[in-house]
Amino acid sequence: MRAMNDVNTYSAEVMSNDRISPFGYQIRFERKDLVFRSGQLISIHGDSPLEDRSYTIASGEGDACIDVLYKLIPEGRLTPKLVTLKPGDRACISGPYGQFVIRDALKPVVFIATGTGIAPCRSYVRTYGDLNLTVVHGVRREEELFYREELSKYAYYPCVSQGDTDLFKGRVTDLIGNLTVSDGTHFYLCGAYEMIFDVQSMLQKMGVSDATIFTEEYYYQYDL
Ligand SMILES: Cc1cc2nc3c(=O)[nH]c(=O)nc-3n(C[C@H](O)[C@H](O)[C@H](O)COP(=O)(O)OP(=O)(O)OC[C@H]3O[C@@H](n4cnc5c(N)ncnc54)[C@H](O)[C@@H]3O)c2cc1C
Structure with a gap:
């Protein structure tokens, strides 16, 4: 059983990659056994370390898949490649990283x-x-x-x-x-x-x- 914050690196199958606005996309990856807290992020690895980028996980802790919301930056290094991914393709992802978690869910x-x-x-x-x-x-x-x-x-x-x-x-x-x-x-x-x-x-x-x-x-x- 993986502990929270154990970094997991795997080749994740793309389940969907939907355009949800002129430049906005939501990509869904298989989760495997990635354990994370809401507010943490993954790294999506490109063809070289120069292309690795951070993305907050937009799905919940109990969801079956890992959702990422991203904006296509036409001049960017990674996102023009991300938009070409189709269901069944794979991407190397790692995580979880970061600490932007809810400090106290009872507070407003x-x-x-x-x-x-x-x-x-x-x-x-x-x-x-x-x-x-x-x-x-x-x-x-x-x-x-x-x-x-x-x-x-x-x-x-x-x-x-x-x-x-x-x-x-x-x-x-x-x-x-x-x-x-x-x-x-x-x-x-x-x-x-x-x-x-x-x-x-x-x-x-x-x-x-x-x-x-x-x-x-x-x-x-x-x-x-
Ligand atoms: C902690 C962290 C979490 C992040 N989470 C997300 C996320 O959940 N979704 C996401 O889309 N991006 C997120 N980013 C930004 C992401 O890592 C990439 O920088 C972005 O997707 C652009 O990658 P690129 O290689 O195509 O372009 P790059 O070459 O990295 O960026 C080119 C330029 O695009 C602009 N830019 C970068 N990201 C954005 C953006 N999201 N919206 C508008 N302009 C931008 C900046 O001016 C940047 O200098 C996060 C960054 C950090 C540091």
């Missing part, structure tokens, strides 16, 4: 994400069905509101910065000042470095203790 949680940074939140809700959860998800376009239906069961605040929308138009930083937050809330921030930096500064100014803010940085938004 505010999860603030940009883009594919919503992936850990999807894993949390699949693992902890009764979380006291508020979700703030910032995207450029409405079609990038991944897992919208599943997350709408919670207090759900989508923020759309570009294009036509009837939803809140703006960035997450335009919205979070209006949130009512109860004492003891834990904040989880995931996605672009710039958003995490800005939100953390806002929360600090609102008097939120650093000890209750947990972050997972994925990428720099403006370095392309």
Whole structure:
């Protein structure tokens, strides 16, 4: 029996690889005996170590498969190859890694994400069905509101910065000042470095203790 955090490396069969928005995909791998905690990640290995990339597991601890939500970066090294994988193909994956796990599932949680940074939140809700959860998800376009239906069961605040929308138009930083937050809330921030930096500064100014803010940085938004 594998212990939590024993790293497992295996050739995983691709079960599906679906395009869910113009640039968004969800790939599903066979799980074998990978044990992980919601919020942890896997590495998907490319043809050389230079192509290895980290991806949060978007499925729950009890799910039969490993889901990964990813965005195609046409100029990137790995994702243009990932989109070509078909059911029955294999990819080398290893994990689990990381510590972006729920610290206390009894505390109210505010999860603030940009883009594919919503992936850990999807894993949390699949693992902890009764979380006291508020979700703030910032995207450029409405079609990038991944897992919208599943997350709408919670207090759900989508923020759309570009294009036509009837939803809140703006960035997450335009919205979070209006949130009512109860004492003891834990904040989880995931996605672009710039958003995490800005939100953390806002929360600090609102008097939120650093000890209750947990972050997972994925990428720099403006370095392309
Ligand atoms: C801890 C961690 C967890 C991550 N989890 C995920 C995940 O669950 N899903 C996911 O899509 N990515 C995730 N990433 C980013 C991922 O590892 C890759 O960087 C990304 O998929 C692009 O890979 P690439 O080789 O195609 O492009 P790269 O050559 O790695 O990246 C090129 C540029 O694309 C931009 N970029 C990278 N990732 C994204 C993104 N997700 N959205 C928008 N712009 C981006 C950055 O500006 C980056 O410099 C995570 C990164 C880290 C550090």
